[in-house]
Amino acid sequence: MLIDFFCKIREYKVPCTLRELLDLLRALEQGVVFANIDDFYSLSRTVLVKDEAHFDKFDRAFADYFKGVASLELDLSEIPEDWLKKHFEKQLSDEEKAKIESLGGLDKLMETLAERLKEQEKRHQGGNKWIGTGGTSPFGAYGYNPEGVRIGQDASRHRKATKVWDKRQFKNLDANVEIGTRNMKVALRKLRQFARTGSSEELALDDTIAATARNAGYLDIKMKPERHNAIKVLMFFDIGGSMDDHIKVCEQLFSAIHGEFKHLEFFYFHNCLYESVWRDNNRRHNEKIDLLQVLHTYSRDYKVIFVGDATMGPYEITYPGVSVEHWNEEAGSVWMKRLTDHFDKVVWLNPQAEPQWPYYASIQIMQQLVENKMYPLTLTGLGQGIKALT
Amino acid sequence: MSAFQGTSNYIASNDLQLAVNAAIALEKPLLIKGEPGTGKTMLAEELAASLSVELIPWHIKSTTKAQQGLYEYDAVSRLRDSQLGNEKVNDISNYIIKGKLWHAFTADNRPVLLIDEIDKADIEFPNDLLLELDKMEFFVYETQEKIVAKQRPIIIITSNNEKELPDAFLRRCFFHYISFPEKTEMQAIVDVHFPKIKQKLLDEALALFFDLRDMPGLKKKPSTSELIDWLKLLLAEDISPEILHETRQKKIIPPLHGALLKNEQDVHLFEKLAFMHQRHR
Numbered sequence: 178m179l180i181d182f183f184c185k186i187r188e189y190k191v192p193c194t195l196r197e198l199l200d201l202l203r204a205l206e207q208g209v210v211f212a213n214i215d216d217f218y219s220l221s222r223t224v225l226v227k228d229e230a231h232f233d234k235f236d237r238a239f240a241d242y243f244k245g246v247a248s249l250e251l252d253l254s255e256i257p258e259d260w261l262k263k264h265f266e267k268q269l270s271d272e273e274k275a276k277i278e279s280l281g282g283l284d285k286l287m288e289t290l291a292e293r294l295k296e297q298e299k300r301h302q303g304g305n306k307w308i309g310t311g312g313t314s315p316f317g318a319y320g321y322n323p324e325g326v327r328i329g330q331d332a333s334r335h336r337k338a339t340k341v342w343d344k345r346q347f348k349n350l351d352a353n354v355e356i357g358t359r360n361m362k363v364a365l366r367k368l369r370q371f372a373r374t375g376s377s378e379e380l381a382l383d384d385t386i387a388a389t390a391r392n393a394g395y396l397d398i399k400m401k402p403e404r405h406n407a408i409k410v411l412m413f414f415d416i417g418g419s420m421d422d423h424i425k426v427c428e429q430l431f432s433a434i435h436g437e438f439k440h441l442e443f444f445y446f447h448n449c450l451y452e453s454v455w456r457d458n459n460r461r462h463n464e465k466i467d468l469l470q471v472l473h474t475y476s477r478d479y480k481v482i483f484v485g486d487a488t489m490g491p492y493e494i495t496y497p498g499v500s501v502e503h504w505n506e507e508a509g510s511v512w513m514k515r516l517t518d519h520f521d522k523v524v525w526l527n528p529q530a531e532p533q534w535p536y537y538a539s540i541q542i543m544q545q546l547v548e549n550k551m552y553p554l555t556l557t558g559l560g561q562g563i564k565a566l567t
Numbered sequence: 568m569s570a571f572q573g574t575s576n577y578i579a580s581n582d583l584q585l586a587v588n589a590a591i592a593l594e595k596p597l598l599i600k601g602e603p604g605t606g607k608t609m610l611a612e613e614l615a616a617s618l619s620v621e622l623i624p625w626h627i628k629s630t631t632k633a634q635q636g637l638y639e640y641d642a643v644s645r646l647r648d649s650q651l652g653n654e655k656v657n658d659i660s661n662y663i664i665k666g667k668l669w670h671a672f673t674a675d676n677r678p679v680l681l682i683d684e685i686d687k688a689d690i691e692f693p694n695d696l697l698l699e700l701d702k703m704e705f706f707v708y709e710t711q712e713k714i715v716a717k718q719r720p721i722i723i724i725t726s727n728n729e730k731e732l733p734d735a736f737l738r739r740c741f742f743h744y745i746s747f748p749e750k751t752e753m754q755a756i757v758d759v760h761f762p763k764i765k766q767k768l769l770d771e772a773l774a775l776f777f778d779l780r781d782m783p784g785l786k787k788k789p790s791t792s793e794l795i796d797w798l799k800l801l802l803a804e805d806i807s808p809e810i811l812h813e814t815r816q817k818k819i820i821p822p823l824h825g826a827l828l829k830n831e832q833d834v835h836l837f838e839k840l841a842f843m844h845q846r847h848r
């Protein structure tokens with residue numbers, strides 16, 4: 178029972194285990210819910226999913242598994258025409274509306290819908306005429322026709338406009354979307370955690386002696402929290418390209434918790450690391466800092482984080498004299514190598530979507546240069562990066 | 568035990584009721600997450616009140632250790648007593664201080680145990696409680712005594728997501744995320760707190776409130792508890808719905824905004840937007 182459902186949930190990469198399936202079955206056995214798909218949705222989510230970051234995946238899996246079941250209730254009498262019309266208009270852009278008008282107008286389309294509903298007797302999936310799921314007819318659910326009327330996802334006896342799992346309201350909480358203003362807070366917490374690891378107490382010897390003396394010789398132990406912001410970070414931002422916005426977000430992210438780190442320094446470069454970097458992007462051509470100087474100033478226990486898309490011509494990394502901005506004596510790869518040799522921990526955060534990485538030769542070269550410690554600039558990626566740094 | 572359906576001053580959504588009842592029925596701890604101010608802690612209080620059982624709150628700080636929830640051995644006072652030659656010193660059990668879990672395990676009626684803000688504690692904290700929450704028993708080494716729960720307490724755990732909780736811990740809990748209430752639910756919540764509020768004032772206030780929440784770039788979005796505070800002030804100052812309506816039309820700073828926007832930068836942002844809006848007209 179429910180094994181297929183469980184497999185579907187796991188297929189969508191929601192982490193849940195057999196133990197939770199058994200819990201769910203036990204809950205059903207005890208009659209916590211009965212014959213109500215909305216309640217079952219809530220219950221299974223409560224039992225199976227343990228993090229709101231996975232809610233969206235769960236919603237999709239649930240919709241996938243139950244899409245047939247939910248649309249079975251479709252019945253002409255249940256869809257008031259004006260309601261459909263309202264919903265219909267809401268779904269469309271002005272451009273599409275104009276297109277519909279040219280096809281005979283909304284009323285015409287509604288008429289056709291009513292006719293087809295009458296003709297049709299069974300649930301239908303696929304195809305391009307009948308109403309059902311997954312097809313290209315303008316009527317039905319989960320289809321691809323942009324001017325289609327959604328039915329299966331909406332019709333409900335419970336007078337809820339959309340099924341909860343179809344709303345996908347937890348999309349923004351998914352840990353695999355790129356970092357933006359919405360999930361900034363979570364990212365900040367991750368970093369803060371990185372900045373101060375552990376919070377134990379230690380014996381405050383002086384305090385204890387003083388307090389014991391004041392206590393006429395009876396022991397009075399005083400504790401104090403351990404000092405613990407010991408992490409030192411160097412950040413290198415790739416600036417002046419298509420990814421500027423993402424990089425800005427990341428920059429804000431790190432400056433927001435500046436105080437939490439013992440040291441946090443920002444440097445900028447363009448496309449690939451060469452012999453010099455700069456601190457102030459407005460004065461990049463005047464106030465350059467030799468990378469060698471950076472290497473000599475900061476000791477090897479500094480954690481180095483690169484942020485950049487690493488998307489460029491592969492020769493910009495591997496050959497001398499090819500930088501887009503100046504003549505570089507030595508190839509970028511040589512400088513990258515020097516840097517990774519000097520510092521113990523180096524990671525690269527890439528705003529470019531991870532599935533696209535294999536298509537860029539430069540990303541692959543860079544990945545090798547940072548010893549495969551390249552992570553996408555998402556919450557998950559940030560977490561992995563931090564793990565690699567500690 | 569009867570099912571939880573919210574109380575006269577706490578509105579629980581269907582999802583939440585179901586999660587709570589499932590946790591009660593299956594004797595599992597229930598982990599509650601959600602935006603600050605959506606009533607996570609209040610849930611435990613109201614649950615205890617509605618079942619009329621004892622609430623045992625355990626508020627977690629960054630220095631809290633799992634052991635403190637079980638028991639503590641107060642070696643310092645024993646040492647002090649031995650210096651004084653007190654008779655008590657011979658019996659070690661005089662120096663065992665019971666923790667919240669111990670209290671919960673030995674309570675006569677099935678109590679509600681609230682473990683509040685578990686994410687504040689050290690990363691190992693949840694791991695240290697795995698066995699205790701699973702088996703509902705623990706061992707006191709000093710007195711060689713085993714404490715077993717008379718009945719499994721109803722455990723509500725809240726988290727603000729500052730730390731990720733370990734998987735093994737999560738597997739043992741049920742989970743519910745309190746999402747921000749929609750306008751109708753919000754209305755119900757407000758009705759519970761202010762039964763006599765004028766309908767028009769409430770409509771205007773809610774509209775303003777949701778506008779404000781939709782404003783991009785706010786550092787701290789106002790939440791339910793802020794709304795309730797604000798309404799309290801509006802009522803106390805006897806502000807008319809017309810003023811609120813006008814405020815919303817002209818996009819100027821709402822009266823008594825201090826209750827809604829808690830952050831100086833947010834107030835600045837809002838002022839700036841209002842100013843720009845004025846200029847455009």
